[in-house]
Amino acid sequence: MEWMAWTGPTAIFFGIIACLLITFTVLAIKYPETPRIGVLRIETTRGDRLFITLLGSAFINLAWLGLADASQWGALVVCALYAVAVFRWV
Template sequence: MDWMAWTVPTAIFFSTIALTIVVFTVLAIRYPETPRVGVLRIETTRGDRLFITLLGSAFITLGWLAAFGAPLWGALIACLVYALAVFRWV
């Protein structure tokens, strides 16, 4: 896989997403959930909220890169706060 230029941060990123999906699958099997309605006024499940979080985090990170550049620690903090808000209120 030399053509993909895998680096340690890239491998950690994709491994974390894969692990998160596995954990959410196990949670869905072990603890079935009924959809709930949040501030968006749509029914969402854990998986829906995870998807909304991942999509929003991508946009937050891209916006951070456009505005501030390479050190992404601030974007990471913003994404974590966003994820907590999505899982709490959406």
């Protein structure tokens, strides 16, 4: 993978995403769910909420980089809280 110039953190990031997708696939097969309607007033499944979480986390991290002068670990905390909120109420 040297031709892609991957760093350790980049490989870990994509590894975690792959593990999440595998986990959610297994959960969907083992425990099928019915879509639910949350605060967005649209039907969402686990996968939809994961997608919303990942997309929102990307924007949170970009905003943190551009607007905050603090460590990126703070953005991780905000993203974790955002993920909990999305999976709870969306």
